[in-house]
Amino acid sequence: xxxxxxxxxxxxxxxxxxxxxxxxxxxxxxxxxxxxxxxxxxxxxxxxxxxxxxxxxxxxxxxxxxxxxxxxxxxxxxxxxxxxxxxxxxxxxxxxxxxxxxxxxxxxxxxxxx
Amino acid sequence: xxxxxxxxxxxxxxxxxxxxxxxxxxxxxxxxxxxxxxxxxxxxxxxxxxxxxxxxxxxxxxxxxxxxxxxxxxxxxxxxxxxxxxxxxxxxxxxxxxxxxxxxxxxxxxxxxxxxxxxxxxxxxxxxxxxxxxxxxxxxxxxxxxxxxxxxxxxxxxxxxxxxxxxxxxxxxxxxxxxxxx
Numbered sequence: 001x002x003x004x005x006x007x008x009x010x011x012x013x014x015x016x017x018x019x020x021x022x023x024x025x026x027x028x029x030x031x032x033x034x035x036x037x038x039x040x041x042x043x044x045x046x047x048x049x050x051x052x053x054x055x056x057x058x059x060x061x062x063x064x065x066x067x068x069x070x071x072x073x074x075x076x077x078x079x080x081x082x083x084x085x086x087x088x089x090x091x092x093x094x095x096x097x098x099x100x101x102x103x104x105x106x107x108x109x110x111x112x113x114x
Numbered sequence: 115x116x117x118x119x120x121x122x123x124x125x126x127x128x129x130x131x132x133x134x135x136x137x138x139x140x141x142x143x144x145x146x147x148x149x150x151x152x153x154x155x156x157x158x159x160x161x162x163x164x165x166x167x168x169x170x171x172x173x174x175x176x177x178x179x180x181x182x183x184x185x186x187x188x189x190x191x192x193x194x195x196x197x198x199x200x201x202x203x204x205x206x207x208x209x210x211x212x213x214x215x216x217x218x219x220x221x222x223x224x225x226x227x228x229x230x231x232x233x234x235x236x237x238x239x240x241x242x243x244x245x246x247x248x249x250x251x252x253x254x255x256x257x258x259x260x261x262x263x264x265x266x267x268x269x270x271x272x273x274x275x276x277x278x279x280x281x282x283x284x285x286x287x288x289x290x291x292x293x294x295x296x
Contacts, residue, residue, distance in 0.1 A: 070149050070284060077153025078160075085161030093168050 033090055040083040047075035148283025152276045156197075159272025163190055166265035169258070180259040185249070186266055189241035193270045196235030197277040203228055205285060235274055242270040 019038070026032050051072025169175055170182040203224055246263035 070280075073146060073149040074153040074156075074280065077150035078157045081154040081157035082161065085157060085164070089161070089165050089168060093165070093172050093174065 034087070037083050037087045037090070040079060040086060044076055044079040044083065047072045047079065051075075145283050145286050148279055148286070152280035152283065155272050155276035155279060159269040159276065160190075162265045162272070163269040166262045170262055175258065178259060180250075180255060180262070182262055186245055186262065189238045189245060189266065189270055190273070191238075192241060193235050193238030193273040196231050196233070196238060197273055197280075199231030199234060200228060200277055201280050201284070203231070235277060239267075239270045239274055242266045 022034050022038055026034050049072075051068045054072075055066070055068045167182045167186075170180070175181070246267050250260050250263035
């Protein structure tokens with residue numbers, strides 16, 4: 001897929017902003033749980049990559065290779081939406097007891113990689 | 115189920131239904147989009163339940179005595195197992211008859227396993243509704259506690275929807291698509 005240069009620049013800019021927001025939100029309130037969201041997004045392309053390596057690349061009409069590819073895509077979709085769900089959870093449910101009553105940890109969502 | 119079987123046997127002259135499948139549905143990208151959508155739906159359903167579960171164990175719920183126990187996990191486990199069983203079946207075995215290449219005994223076994231998978235999944239959904247009614251509605255709990263039961267039902271419903279989307283997208287005819295690996 002030939003992504004243009006502008007696309008690459010815009011995507012890396014969004015990624016950098018996302019990392020900045022996650023690191024800020026972890027460091028300002030000393031709660032390092034938002035890094036779990038970043039870890040989930042880093043892990044997200046892995047099932048796709050592993051299953052595309054495992055499936056047989058030579059015969060492309062093979063149906064059993066397609067099942068492994070489908071499973072990899074299913075797991076990748078699961079992990080990508082799990083990142084969004086995790087940041088949603090962290091926003092509404094305080095995992096660490098706040099020093100002040102009623103103060104909630106604000107978590108910013110990390111940008112999607114690729 | 116009849117609609118799905120008719121789709122796999124869908125040659126141009128032997129159509130069962132009046133309406134033709136829309137043309138955009140035959141593109142090779144529709145299949146991969148369906149698989150990703152199924153993963154996304156499964157994740158959303160799982161996260162409704164995880165959200166309710168973490169709320170019940172957080173300190174926001176410290177005063178009440180309504181918590182999510184192992185009983186609440188059982189319908190979700192049933193649904194997920196049912197989904198695994200349903201989507202692991204080789205679909206061409208279902209419509210095999212005794213004169214085809216796959217032998218005499220395979221079709222009824224495949225249909226039996228499919229029936230067990232559907233029974234597990236429907237049992238999971240019905241179990242979650244039962245848990246909602248018996249554990250949360252009958253004692254007439256107010257809103258934060260009632261949300262646990264509702265989240266469980268929504269999660270099981272979304273898992274069932276994800277299984278349907280995955281089944282339909284895997285059943286699409288891919289005679290004209292080539293899966294060239296990266």
